[in-house]
Amino acid sequence: MTRVQGFLLAVWEFVVGDDWRTAIGVALALALTALVAAVGISAWWVMPLAVLALLALSIRRAARGA
């Protein structure tokens, strides 16, 4: 592994951590918020629902050892 690869891996582990699905979920939730807001609908409710679901799923995966 080169130093660049090692650095990128360290950044990935630092930012994303041990649950990449949650990171993807956060990105998708922000994109959905932007999409809903762009069509003129109130979009503040998207993030609370998404965070609730992401936290529950993350805990469920961890509890099952997945």
Next chain:
Amino acid sequence: MSGAELGLALSVFLACTVEAVEALTIVLAVGSTRSWSSAIGGVGAAILALAVIVAALGPAITSLPIDVLRVVVGGLLLIFGLQWLRKAILRAGGLKAKHDESRIYQEEASAARGAGAKSSGFDGYAFTISFKGVLLEGLEVAFIVLTFGANQHRVALAAAAAGLAIVVVIAAGAAARAPLARVPENSLKFAVGVMLISFGMFWGAEGAGASWPGGDAALLAIVPGVLIVAIAMSKTVARASNSGPTVPGVPMTTDAAERARVRA
């Protein structure tokens, strides 16, 4: 000081306290078993490195357009916060071993004793372990200082809160001359996770174009709301853990992997 600024300072202070307690344990272990001067040298070098990171990245982050900054910062705070809170909930529910600074201290001290002969002057092992321990524990705090501070253009306030936490922990460690085993780390991590998620959700949604009902006052509902959800999830996990069949064969995990990252 506004409510948001108070939230900023409190979040950074609590996060920094948790990380400083963990770093202190490592430094105490190698300092007492190897070399205090080398261990303290490692601490100084790590703090210098962290200051350089904050000084270099701070202006770059604050120069981003506000909406981009809020989406990026909100997203990162959410990713961090969800990790902190998930671990805290699993610990509160009994599915993950709680931090035991006394045990970690013994492990680190044992590893330090078995790491070869001590040199009479500069001890590379003590320096390296202290440096890596403080740097790794401090990076998350530096990140939180930068993101919280940049988003409210109060990096100095965030840095001051982090500095105050370090001073308090060092003073407590010097007074106790032992690992700070009685600091309620899980409760602090729980609180920090709630704050990171609340602010991450607020800023992320605003940056993405949403408007919160009541503007900034929405935080007064978001923070307690996230707290209530987190407590409810902890109780659910605890019940499932105690009843057994819901989570069959789940071993209690430890932070051994996290500790292993710190070791040379």
